[in-house]
Structures are given as structure tokens and as C-alpha cells.
Amino acid sequence: MAEDQGDIAVDIDHVTKRYGDFTALADVSLAIRSNEFFTLLGPSGCGKTTLLRCIAGFEDITLGAIRLYGDNIVDLPPNKRPVNTVFQQYALFPHMDVTRNVMFGLLRLGQSEAAARKRAGEVLDLVQLTQFADRLPAQLSGGQQQRVALARALAPNPKVLLLDEPLSALDLKLRQAVRLELQQIQQETGITFIFVTHDQEEALTMSDRIAVISDGRLQQIGTARDIYEEPDNKFVADFIGETNLIDVTVAGIDNGQATCTLPGGNHFTCPAAQGAHSGRGHLSVRPERVSLSDPAQGLLTGTVSRLIYLGTDMHVDITLTDGEVVTARVQNSAGTRIPAMGETIGLNFEAGAARLLID
């Protein structure tokens, strides 16, 4: 993992993109470090692909600046930007064989035929496609086409590689294999990757850092761990994994610790996201951090309203007295007491497992 914080590869500086009345990106600022595997994560239509296309140069931005190693590139056409893209549909040139596809960018950069051919051979070796060098794209499987697209974009040794949901067209098994491969290639080449996906699992497993985007706005930036364990707002907490959002009343926040009243009247102190405020609010508690106990010892009490057996664990829905539903994920290990439907039960979680969100 690259931790050279001083070296910023791509600086997205207050970027706004509007199409007529529609705002696709609203004042987005983020800095992507050199050699980082950086992911833009969000639901479809959130603006993540638009941001990628702004970096590549296929879209003009309305306001702001995009700097590549300090140089503002917003006025450069795509062919003058030292970044390459792996397209979602791959966009391999159907009339050229694999080698010709990979050589394309090198030849445009003025390399000789021989030099380009040699480099294409190296890159195809890196993605393990040497024996398919003479095939046309239509003669390759989806996974192989995806690797050609990657090789073609890597060949010119770009300063930044942009990947637009490159795995979405592959089936699940292949996707998991390619994930590892992509990560490995990123580490071997040391090229900064900006990866766009709507798949949180993809984002969590591959990225050094993740930017969560929704409705054209940046929601949170952080490592997979930061984003999962310390979500800032309801959107992030809900979009990444599953979570319980518990209605609370916040008496005050002191030194990052919120004192709040849980449904049922118990008082509870837990960390608060920076920017959270007093009054009505929400705690995020992951289902796997909720444990079951006797009603008398619970922070919350309710009745079991749904049980889902999942093999390694159980999904237990508990309806609180005020009607809210909290989900617990109980490990199916020896000695675990499996609650019964309709049983009144207590719920517990540690202070570190809960977080007051920005509302």
C-alpha cells in the first residue's frame, strides 16, 4: 500500500458538472494519491462514472479543476491526457487482432512498429494472454476480452489508469478471480488505479481507499475499514453492508462521544461522526455486533419477529416496543442459544460498535 501522502496523482478540486438543470456532480473534492488503488463507489446514476469520464476528458466540467500531478488538465482533449481507460464494454477494436489492439496507443504515441510490438508482447504476458495474441476480439471469451482491454490501457504506461466497472460483465466466479489479478497487477506496475463500481464487496476487497458517492455528492472517503466501521452518515452506513439505524435522542456531544437516550429510555455513550449534532439522531449498529441477552440485562428489549436460518449464522429480527425493527446476526456455534419466535429478548452492543451518524 502506498502511503506517500505528499504525492497527489489526481486532485479533484471543487468539481461541479451540470447537464442543463441536472447536477451530476456537486462540488466534489478529493485527492487520489500516487500508486493508490482508489475506488469510486456508489449506486448507479450517482455520478461516479461521470467523474471518471471528466478525468479521462470525455466530459467537460462546469466548475472546478482537475489536476494531474499538479497540472490542470481540464482544457486538454482526451488524447492529450496521460491517462488510459478500461471501458465497461471493453470497446476493443473489432477489426484488429489482440496485438494490434494493444499496440494502438503505443503507435499513436510515436513508438516504432518494432518497439510497440515488443511492449505489447510484455503486457500480454502480464495479463497471461500471449497465446491469444493473433485472435480477433470476437474470438475471445468475456474474461479474455476484459484482460485485453486492461493490457491495451496499461501498454502506454499511463500515469493513472481509469477502470469503469470493468468486472460487471463477467460472471461471479470469474469476477472474483479477476479481482485478485487486478490488485496484483496494480501492485506490480505501481500505476495509480481509479476504479468505478457499484459493488461494495468489490470496493471493500480491492481498494486502498474508497470514496462513496451518492446523488453527485461525495459522502465519505476512507479505507474499507473506515467506511464500514465508522460510517459518517445514513447513506454510507446503509449502502456499505447491512446496518441497524436506531432512533435516539442526543443530549450532547463531548470530545467525539455522544450521550444519547435509546428507545426504551436507557442512556448510552458512543462515538459520534464528526459533524453529528444534538437532538434527534441515528445510531448505526452492524447486525453482527448485536448480541442477545435476558430482557432485564438488555440495552434494548423487544420480541423476536423473524428468524432466518443462514447456515453459518442466524438472522434474527427483533421488534422493539416502539415498532422499530433491529436485526442481529447470531453465530451458529456450539452453545449459542437460538431464540424462539415471539420471545421477549434483550439486545446489547458495545459502545465501540455503535456510531452516531450525521443526520
Add this chain to the structure above:
Amino acid sequence: MARKPDLRRFPGFLAVTLLCLFLLYAPLVIVAIYSFNDSPSITLWGGVSLRWYEDVFWGLEADKFKRAAINSLTIAAAAATTATVIATMAATAMLRAGQFRGRSFSFGLISLPLMVPEIVTAVATLIFFSAIGFQTGILSILIAHIVFCIPFAYLPIAARMEGIEDVYEQAAQDLYATKWQAFRLILLPLMTPGIVSGFLLAFIISLDDFIITNFVKGAGVETLPTAIFGAVKQGIKPNIMAISTLLLMVSITFVTLSYFAGRMGQNRKSNPTGET
């Protein structure tokens, strides 16, 4: 699933179909058959022979027809080439330049010649040429042909271009190609089948044209259709059937080629998901 009504069950379907086919093709078939007639009559059958084909190539009127055929082929080749170039540029502007003011108007303008009655175009073109004092002859025919060939070349070219996603050109530009290189190295090769198809269609339209040609050709210059018309005016001889059959063959060949060219390469598109 709602079943579509089976057309074949309508009463009289077979009769109507046969009648239509008969009216469309019987004259052509009869001309083709009688072109092999060994009799100087156009109605009496006198056995099979190639004498009228010999007459076309080596007979009394052979020189006239040869000159007309050379004129026709030269004009068709030049008109189709020029029209194809213009149509390719027009399609690129219409489909790749994004939205611009007057885009639908431009499309209307391109396809207008398909809807204007040909006789109107013919008269207008003749008036135009005489108004500007343009000498009628081969060149005036050529210019008129280029103009009405453009929409015929445009349609298959534009249809093909519409089927090519612009992500290929974006990929090319992303890989450091200028817009011109993206066009020449990526879009143009992918469009080739449409361009060939458009060229062949324009060629045959030019080769077959009579009305406009007849108006703007000037004295003494003949194309094959006007030469045939001229010959027919003095009475139909069987050699006209032979030459018509030859022209029909050329037409069928070109239209067939155009059709296959348009379909060519459609299975070669990059297809990541394996779906179509």
C-alpha cells in the same frame, strides 16, 4: 403470448399474392426469355439462339450502344464515388457531431430527393443549367447524378454508422489518437460494409436513371437507358430485349452485392457479454 393472426388464412391471400408476383415479374421474365428468340419478331417464337446478343455487340447499332454503355458506366462510377464521399461526410456530421442547430432540417434536406417527383427535379435541373449557362453534356449528367445519388448512398452508410457505438472512437482517443485518426483508423474500417453498400446502390441508381438524364443530357450524348429509349421509339427490335436483359443482370448483381456488403461484418462486433 398473443398470437399474431396468420396472414395466410385470409381469404384470397394466395390469389392476390400470385397476381402481384405475376404483374411484377412476368414482363421481366418474358423479356428475358424472348431475348433468346431466334426470330426477328418480338412476339413469335422461333427457337433458341444468341443472335440478338451478337447483334448488340457486333450488329449495326453496336457502336451506338457501346458508346452509351461506356458513358453510363463512367458516369455511374464517378457519380457513385463522389456521392459516397459526400454521404460519408454527411453521415459523420449528422451522427457524430452531437446535437447541432438544424440537424433534423439537414436530414430532411439529404433525403428530400427521395420524395420530390423525379420529373420535377429533372425540369428544375435543366432550367438551372440553362439559367447559369451551363453546357449540357456528360458533365451536366454527372452533376445531376451525383445530386440524386447522395440520399441512396447516405441511407446504408448512416444505418451502419448508427450501429457503431461511439465508445470505439472514445477508446481510440483515450489511446492518444486525434479525432481524425479515430475516424480513419477505427470508424472508417468499421463502416466499410455500409460504404460499399451505399456505393453499389448509388452506382445502380445512376446506371438505371432515365428521366433526369434525358432532360439534362444535351444533344448527341446518350447513356444506355436513353439509347434504349431512342431505339424503342423507332420500333421494338429483339436486340432491345437482349440489352435490357443484360442491364437487368447488372442491376441484380449490384443490388445483391450491396445487400451482402451491408450485412458483412455484422457478426464481428466485440461482444463482451456474449449476448446480442
